[in-house]
Amino acid sequence: MVLLRPHRPSQTEAELAASFDLPRYSRRDVLWTLASLGAATALGCSNPGTTTTSSSSSSTESSCVVETNVTRGPYFVDAVNDTNDTTTNGSAYALDSLIPKRSDIRTDSEGSAGTMPGVPVVLTITVNNAACTGTLSGYRVDIWQCNATGVYSDVLASTNDNGLDHRGENFLRGYQYTDSNGQVTFTTLYPGAYSGRAPHIHLKVRNIAESTEAGASVTPTTEATTQLFFTDAMSAAVYAGNSSYSTKGYDTTNAKDSIYASESPALMPTMSGTVADGYTATISLGIAVGAVNAG
Numbered sequence: 001m002v003l004l005r006p007h008r009p010s011q012t013e014a015e016l017a018a019s020f021d022l023p024r025y026s027r028r029d030v031l032w033t034l035a036s037l038g039a040a041t042a043l044g045c046s047n048p049g050t051t052t053t054s055s056s057s058s059s060t061e062s063s064c065v066v067e068t069n070v071t072r073g074p075y076f077v078d079a080v081n082d083t084n085d086t087t088t089n090g091s092a093y094a095l096d097s098l099i100p101k102r103s104d105i106r107t108d109s110e111g112s113a114g115t116m117p118g119v120p121v122v123l124t125i126t127v128n129n130a131a132c133t134g135t136l137s138g139y140r141v142d143i144w145q146c147n148a149t150g151v152y153s154d155v156l157a158s159t160n161d162n163g164l165d166h167r168g169e170n171f172l173r174g175y176q177y178t179d180s181n182g183q184v185t186f187t188t189l190y191p192g193a194y195s196g197r198a199p200h201i202h203l204k205v206r207n208i209a210e211s212t213e214a215g216a217s218v219t220p221t222t223e224a225t226t227q228l229f230f231t232d233a234m235s236a237a238v239y240a241g242n243s244s245y246s247t248k249g250y251d252t253t254n255a256k257d258s259i260y261a262s263e264s265p266a267l268m269p270t271m272s273g274t275v276a277d278g279y280t281a282t283i284s285l286g287i288a289v290g291a292v293n294a295g
Contacts, residue, residue, distance in 0.1 A: 072295030135182025150194035225295030
């Protein structure tokens with residue numbers, strides 16, 4: 001049985017952090033929580049994606065940050081010949097039809113796991129060129145993450161949900177193509193935690209044509225792979241304030257997470273909202289066109 005700590009309304013976020021054996025959040029955390037600036041990288045190629053020069057580049061530059069490419073992690077199952085997937089056709093890089101194009105990624109539309117519970121997050125990602133002077137339209141943006149109890153869909157691994165088979169499920173996975181403003185918006189959940197990692201969301205940007213059929217062999221010429229993080233104080237508040245979350249695996253703060261430490265700067269969306277009502281999150285990514293970093 002997992003025992004969850006009740007969220008006493010009188011507790012401050014600092015007290016919540018302390019109750020989970022986390023340090024009092026730093027000035028950096030406060031700045032990110034109250035007025036965080038987005039940061040991240042994406043890569044792009046002029047074809048099939050396109051660049052639109054911003055008419056207010058100074059505003060774009062002030063909020064856009066070039067990301068650091070990091071590992072995709074062990075639970076990315078975009079290619080059908082991935083050993084975690086249920087099918088294979090021998091292609092070097094064939095898109096997995098189980099990963100759906102959708103804005104709301106909370107539901108398992110392939111298996112029977114249903115809709116994942118937790119604190120909703122409406123996440124808007126803006127993809128820009130590396131100079132942050134123009135947005136990139138027509139780029140595929142994938143996100144994937146664990147659920148409130150730290151479990152990923154579509155994988156079979158001893159490190160995921162004690163080795164239970166979650167292949168054939170697709171909750172908390174999905175992709176969209178950036179619009180004419182270089183934006184995509186996903187409805188997801190505040191990520192859960194598992195041992196050794198701070199709460200995070202995986203993100204990948206590629207110049208794959210929207211007309212590409214699932215199962216077709218593709219070779220992106222632009223690919224960026226990174227991860228989004230949240231303040232320790234916000235994670236403690238979410239986990240204490242919503243009973244869907246398990247704190248069993250929450251043993252790693254941002255400062256102890258090797259991926260967080262490798263990002264310069266760490267990619268933390270601007271957040272607004274509450275645990276009770278959910279959050280909106282925004283981040284603006286500057287991407288290097290023509291580079292491939294598959295993670």
